[in-house]
Amino acid sequence: MASISFLLKEPNATKVTPIFAFLSFDGQRAKVYTGLSILPKQWLKADQRAQVRGYPDNGTLNDALELAEKQLLTCYQNQRAQGMLPSVEVLRAAIVPALPVPKPAPALSFWQHVGEWESQKRAAGLLNTARTYATAIRHLREFAQTTGYAVDFDTITPTFGDKFTTYLVEKVRLTDNTVSKVLARVKRFMKWAAERGLHTNTRYTQLRWALREPDVMTLTAAEVAHLAALSLPAGGYLDNARGLFLLSCYTGLRYSDLVSIQPQHLHGTTLRLVMQKTRDVVTVPLRAEAVVLVGQLLSGELRPVANAVLNRYLKELGQRAELASPVEVVRYRAGKRESETLPKWQRLTCHTGRRTFATLALEQGLRPELVMKITGHKSWASFKRYVNITADVVSREFHKVYGGGA
Known part of the structure; x- marks a missing residue:
């Protein structure tokens, strides 16, 4: 035999x-x-x-x-x-082949596979995710070009991690929070590649960098009401920016989800839609003010604008509304604390709306698990980064239960 x-x-x-x-x-x-x-x-x-x-x-x-x-x-x-x-x-x-066997396809390079990874996200419509991937790829390419390090599947090891993070901190001047995110995206790519049989390297899983989340900035209920009442030229670019921002404050939706709202997503006073980032289905109850704004969005009265453009308009809007209370901005770079104090309007972005919704909903007594259900967060660890319960609120709620206070 x-x-x-x-x-x-x-x-x-x-x-x-x-x-x-x-x-x-x-x-x-x-x-x-x-x-x-x-x-x-x-x-x-x-x-x-x-x-x-x-x-x-x-x-x-x-x-x-x-x-x-x-x-x-x-x-x-x-x-x-x-x-x-x-x-x-x-x-x-x-051994006589019945048909000519094609020559093996040439192996794609590491960088070609990286490009394929990013392109898949773009093809899936996840443009914001693709942009974050593109940023991580740019840092990786520039690191390889600047240092001469031969970046490849087999060379992404803890030694690579030491060199790469040193470069990101000292040369690019990234904060610890951003360095951690870049490393996370490199690891995500390596996992994607491993699942496709492109490498057998497991040492990439040892890449680490301490994540220090920046302080969360949100608006108070009074500030949101002040923005809503601010006199602006009807239909102008600031009025439009205000409507988009307030809708985020009222619903907790990311901007990418907010501008994707279609008539079929609206069911009476509830929105039901698939989130662009996670593909999870969320159900968002609408307060009266939000119902009006959703109607304006669907009718075209509210006009979507690019995220970066909206952020610029919001800073102008915040300055006009005199949202000038000082806010300390704390960052960590290589474990060292850096801080500066800015007026609140300078830190205003469209994502502030989502964080404001989460904070104000908790302050109004909505249970955390219900707020997380609306925002689509699956864990408290990820949700808590959106919450900014102020010392005044803590004191007020404490004395409401136990008495005392002014």
């Missing part, structure tokens, strides 16, 4: 390598060159076949391997029927 196994000539090579057939029979073993070759990272050792997922052309290669196995076994059986054992030359001559 004969058995056949297929092995690579150079299983650890980074270029195309030949595939050999090993025929075991009657206490002997013959090594036969099949005339086929493959990139080692596309080879499934346990199956002794080429990986088809992600490499559809390898289906033809697997067919050729199946044919070679049949031809070798048939040759052995015919030789034994004649009372002989087949020689290597006879076995080699028995």
